Amino acid sequence: MKKIVAVIFIITKVILGWASTPKISVLTCTPGHQLYSVFGHSAIRVQDTINDRPMDLVFNYGTFQFTDKFYGQFAQGRLNYYLSVAPFYEFQQQYLFDGRGIREQYLLMSDSDLKRLEELLLENADEKNCTFRYHFFKDNCSVRVWNIIKKASSKNITIDRQVPQSSFREAIQTYLNYMPWGDWGIDLALGAPCDDPMAMEDLAFLPDSLENLLAHSKYGNQNLVTRSIEMIPVDEELTLPTLNQPLWLNVLLLLAILILGTWMAKRGSLRNWIESIFMFLMGALGLLMIYLWFFTDHDTTHANWNVLWANPIWFYLMFFSPRQCAGFQRKVAIFQLLLTIVAFMGFGVLPQSFHPAVLPLLLMQLYFLLKILKPFWFTQQLNEKA
Numbered sequence: 326m327k328k329i330v331a332v333i334f335i336i337t338k339v340i341l342g343w344a345s346t347p348k349i350s351v352l353t354c355t356p357g358h359q360l361y362s363v364f365g366h367s368a369i370r371v372q373d374t375i376n377d378r379p380m381d382l383v384f385n386y387g388t389f390q391f392t393d394k395f396y397g398q399f400a401q402g403r404l405n406y407y408l409s410v411a412p413f414y415e416f417q418q419q420y421l422f423d424g425r426g427i428r429e430q431y432l433l434m435s436d437s438d439l440k441r442l443e444e445l446l447l448e449n450a451d452e453k454n455c456t457f458r459y460h461f462f463k464d465n466c467s468v469r470v471w472n473i474i475k476k477a478s479s480k481n482i483t484i485d486r487q488v489p490q491s492s493f494r495e496a497i498q499t500y501l502n503y504m505p506w507g508d509w510g511i512d513l514a515l516g517a518p519c520d521d522p523m524a525m526e527d528l529a530f531l532p533d534s535l536e537n538l539l540a541h542s543k544y545g546n547q548n549l550v551t552r553s554i555e556m557i558p559v560d561e562e563l564t565l566p567t568l569n570q571p572l573w574l575n576v577l578l579l580l581a582i583l584i585l586g587t588w589m590a591k592r593g594s595l596r597n598w599i600e601s602i603f604m605f606l607m608g609a610l611g612l613l614m615i616y617l618w619f620f621t622d623h624d625t626t627h628a629n630w631n632v633l634w635a636n637p638i639w640f641y642l643m644f645f646s647p648r649q650c651a652g653f654q655r656k657v658a659i660f661q662l663l664l665t666i667v668a669f670m671g672f673g674v675l676p677q678s679f680h681p682a683v684l685p686l687l688l689m690q691l692y693f694l695l696k697i698l699k700p701f702w703f704t705q706q707l708n709e710k711a
Contacts, residue, residue: 346436347373347443351470351550352383352416353536355426355559356500360507362425363500363563365532367467370413370429371443381413384446387466389459402622406466407455408446417557424560430539430550434478442477449473461625462493462519462530471529471538480545484525484538493625494519494678496531503563509571512680513610514617516629520677575685578603582689586696590703595647595696603689604643611636630677633668634687636661647697655698662694 354366369384388409398404420427432439448454459465475482489496494515501508528534542549582599589597614635617626638661645654669687672679696703 345374347371347439348431349434349439349442350429350431351474351536351539352556353428353430353532353553354420355428356503356563357423357425358561358563360504362423363504363507364497365500367470367532367535368416369446369470369473371446372413373443382410383413383416384450385409385411385416385466386457386469400617400621402624402626404459405456406459407457408449408469409455410450420557421560425557426555426559427557428536428553429556430536430553432474432550433548434544435480438477438479441479442474445473445477458622462527465530467532467535468529471526471535474549478544482549483543484541485543486525486537486541488525489523489528492520492522492678493527493530496523496534500531502565505566505568505570505572509680509682512678513614513631513635514629515625516618516627517677518625518627569681571680571682572685575682579685579689583692586692586703590696593704595700595703600693601643604639604693607635607686607690608637608639608643611639628677630668630671630675631679631683633664633671634683634690636664638664642693642697645697647700658694658697662691662698665690665694 349372350370352368352370354368356363356365366387368387371380371382371384373380373382386408387406389404389406417427432442434442457464457469494512497511498508501511526538528538536553539550540553582603585597585599586595589595611632614626614629614632615637617623618629618632638657641657642654642661665687668675668679668683669691672684
């Protein structure tokens with residue numbers, strides 16, 4: 326249905342010409358309650374008249390097809406998005422149903438530039454042009470909106486505001502605070518490039534920031550947009566959780582491992598099955614980070630300093646009980662101890678920010694490694710069972 330609407334609109338405009346001047350606005354949609362919607366959304370609304378018939382369409386760069394290959398393409402950084410076109414009432418109804426708000430900014434561009442923008446949107450909506458490779462920071466629904474407005478403008482667009490003083494990671498943190506588990510997972514996956522400071526136009530990657538960018542932009546000597554108009558109020562605000570759940574869960578796990586480990590060490594056992602599971606999980610997490618770094622098209626997951634503490638070394642150490650670690654195994658344990666110390670001491674110093682929930686895991690690792698390197702600090706018994 327959406328493609329049919331777009332095709333009819335394009336054919337009609339071509340046949341009847343471009344006599345009318347469209348009204349074009351940028352829609353900023355508030356964050357939703359799901360991880361994929363927590364950053365909000367941007368789209369372009371075009372109101373035009375064809376043969377005295379009003380047309381009210383939304384051009385949406387945030388559309389993707391959910392297929393059997395979706396998760397694999399997403400993991401590999403090869404997920405394609407496309408520009409879809411739908412009647413405004415359908416777009417509006419979806420956000421009303423979700424309880425999310427919509428704000429609108431009308432573009433104050435010349436008639437010729439508004440027509441040019443409409444032409445570019447219709448050209449982008451063509452089946453052979455509508456698909457693009459999604460990039461979370463550099464090419465998404467709101468970046469596309471900003472870029473096509475600049476492309477259509479015959480006047481220089483300047484930005485009258487301070488250069489942002491935050492990194493990409495800090496910018497998304499405002500939204501991820503509402504979803505601690507999503508924050509934990511995303512923070513582990515994203516590498517050092519996400520801690521780069523943002524340039525001015527990088528603000529366009531988040532819908533709310535794009536709205537602010539447009540509000541402080543000049544089209545020649547005049548404002549680029551009107552002030553934001555609240556079209557649909559937010560029905561239900563997002564609420565911040567009372568606790569950082571991943572952090573406190575890891576703290577509790579650390580305490581449990583220390584208590585259980587101390588109790589078992591008094592009985593001569595320096596390794597228990599819970600510790601082995603955690604060593605396995607840290608090795609598996611390291612493999613995932615290495616995969617995202619070297620074997621996908623995601624440049625945002627490159628140079629991930631979390632591999633200092635989460636890496637396949639733990640698989641190797643897991644197969645040797647503490648008192649079996651001698652010679653080469655001991656050297657491997659010393660090497661991992663140095664990596665863990667660098668990660669521990671590097672909080673706030675390394676080129677990449679670590680999630681606070683990493684800290685209890687680092688203390689857990691120090692405990693595991695000290696039991697390997699200094700077993701008699703924990704037990705004097707020689708009848709170790711595991």
